[in-house]
Amino acid sequence: MAKPDFEGALAKIRTRFLDRLREQSAELRQLLEQAESGAGRRDSIKAFGAIAHKIAGLAKSVGFAELGQAALEADQTIIRWLGDEEPQPSFSDVLWTMKNCLARCEDALSGNG
Amino acid sequence: MKILSVDDDELILELLVESLAQAGFHDVTTANSAQSALDLIAALDAENMDDEEGSFDCFLLDIEMPGMNGIELCTEIRKMPAYRRTPILMVTTLSDRNNIEKAFAAGATDYINKPFDQIELGSRIRLARMLVNEQRRGLQAYFMASALTTGLDDEKTALFQAPVTVEGVERVVDLQVLENFLLQLSRKGLYQSAAIAFKFTEAKEAFLKLGEAEYYELLEKVAALIAKGFGKCDFLLSHFGSGLFVGVIDRSGAPLPENFGDILAKAAEEAGLKPQDGRPGIIVGDPVENPIHRRNDIHSMLLDATASVTEKTLRIDAKVLKVKPLIPKGLKFNLFSDK
The missing domain is CATH 3.40.50.2300 (Response regulator)
Structure with missing residues (x-):
């Protein structure tokens, strides 16, 4: 069983994670819109992947398992889409994982995560 | 720590x-x-x-x-x-x-x-x-062994058979690190691995003739030759002890070089490692591909690979000696028995 001081430290990290997630969510939304509009699509998707990667590494550990999974899926799908290994995901698959990741971010921020 | x-x-x-x-x-x-x-x-x-x-x-x-x-x-x-x-x-x-x-x-x-x-x-x-502590103890024991012993007594045999880590050759790792690598692949559902084993033909003779340090240098030389022989194929290689090496490759990546056995036999000859009786200096086994779901599957794949090269070695030895090869059924060396 976790010690009380560990639980306390984890709660502080969780609060800071949520503070950061607020900013990240706004960025993710903007990048998603850019990807959908087609302007600088590749760069926007790459930047989305970098943020999703950071979220994926921490979300589950601070109590947001669904968000962690959605961010991991977005990160991995984007890596495959940007790379040259077969089979490549379709652009619509990439968009779906991005939208799903953003939706889970919003769930976490609204207390439904 | x-x-x-x-x-x-x-x-x-x-x-x-x-x-x-x-x-x-x-x-x-x-x-x-x-x-x-x-x-x-x-x-x-x-x-x-x-x-x-x-x-x-x-x-x-x-x-x-x-x-x-x-x-x-x-x-x-x-x-x-x-x-x-x-x-x-x-x-x-x-x-x-x-x-x-x-x-x-x-x-x-x-x-x-x-x-x-x-x-x-x-x-x-x-x-x-x-x-890491085991590796360190293993290397210390290896180099501290008495150089006075002339035959393969129990202590010497244990040293010869020890999977001593060969250092300083790129992509050559400790046997347990190789296991960790395969375990990590299996955790991620990446099962496309195959194992291939190599036998340094005169390992035992060299071990008896040379001091531990010189034999160890020779192992490094053999490991470097094998590593070079892989060419463009991605691999990790480990020393199993007894002059046996096992490599793990990605089946979905670049294939093993054609005539891998001939390439290594030639490289060994050029490096002065070919036995006088005409056997190749390094013998290459057949690649073994097993699905890995548990730690035991890893051991099984690695042991099947060593069994393949050992069987090949026995056949070549028998040909040179002009006798019928005595190959035990289900030939395997249980190198993991005490783990």
Whole structure:
């Protein structure tokens, strides 16, 4: 069983994670819109992947398992889409994982995560 | 145990510090980039110049960091004599075969995926520490063995059969690190691996004739020849003991070179390792491909590969001696029996 001081430290990290997630969510939304509009699509998707990667590494550990999974899926799908290994995901698959990741971010921020 | 944890995400570093404390590791230093880590190591090691050991007992490295990444940092740390055998665990979200293989090839001891569980984190650090202590004890015992013994008595036999780590050859790793690599692939559902074994034909004769240090140098030479022989094929190679080596390759990557056996036989001959009786200096077994779901599957694949090369060696020996080969049924050497 976790010690009380560990639980306390984890709660502080969780609060800071949520503070950061607020900013990240706004960025993710903007990048998603850019990807959908087609302007600088590749760069926007790459930047989305970098943020999703950071979220994926921490979300589950601070109590947001669904968000962690959605961010991991977005990160991995984007890596495959940007790379040259077969089979490549379709652009619509990439968009779906991005939208799903953003939706889970919003769930976490609204207390439904 | 003094641990250096390197990650560009401050929250991950905080979580690592707390999780490590929870697992009983309280002496943790953090760095938020590869360069800061190298600066920190240099500064601390300069303060403790009299110590042969480095200032840190274990490293936890993220892979994706701006500037120098964690795999490059691992390579840099391994270049430092004080940290040649220090446990290095990669702690990363990346779970593709390419990164896993690159990390182990760069000298990583183990690979942990984020998000990590603090209990697993603690046990994997302890396991890595045990592995390094075993390697160290194994090498010490190896070189301290009496050079006065002339025959293969029990002690000598144990030394000859020991899976002594061959160092200093790129992509040649400790046998247990090879196991960790295969386990990590299986955890991620990456089952496309095959094993292929190699026999240094005159290993036993060389071991009896040479001192331990010279025999060890010869093993390095053989490992380097095999490593070069793989050509463009990605691999990790380990010494199994008794002059046996086993390589693991990615079945979905570049194929093994055609006429691999001939290539190595020629390379061994050019390096002066061909026996006078005409046998090839290095014998290559058949690749063995098994699905890996459990630790036992890994042992099974590696042992099947060694069985293949041993059977080939017995057939070649019998041909040279002009006798019928005596190949036991289900030939396997249980090298993992005491693990």
